[in-house]
Amino acid sequence: MSATTASATGDQHTLTEKQQRILQYLRENADTQTYFKSRLIGDELDLSAKEVGSNMTAIKNSDAALDVEKWGYSSSTTWKVTA
Template identity: 70%
Template sequence: MSATAQATDAPLSDKQRRILEYLEANADSQTYFKSRLIGDELEMSAKEVGANMTAIANSATTIDVEKWGYSSSTTWMVEA
């Protein structure tokens, strides 16, 4: 169930950059992130976060993002 397909050079939206910055800032101390909790931190809905995570996973970034599971919110595994 990997969302880490090929990296693309497509520019990230403002929301995607905010999510990416949050993940990069926390990836060293945390591996698993729930869309709902990311949304709470960034004042977005879990749906907004989930809709943007695939673009983040597919962009050329400093982190690897993989859709990990679903339990009351999608969980993402993030590795720096």
């Protein structure tokens, strides 16, 4: 798979493998959870919090049918995710 990030049009097919893994995790958990810490997502997906955070912008800008908003910064960036 190409290592390109999401395009300006938000085409989901341009998400990297890491971004797709994060997106899948968010989709699976967004029904029961609203706030996600980068550190905890990383723990679940064997990624660092920094890797998660740096890929969330592409997910936010993609056509993923999820609203992603940077929410807080204490002890790890928190993301508000709604379907």
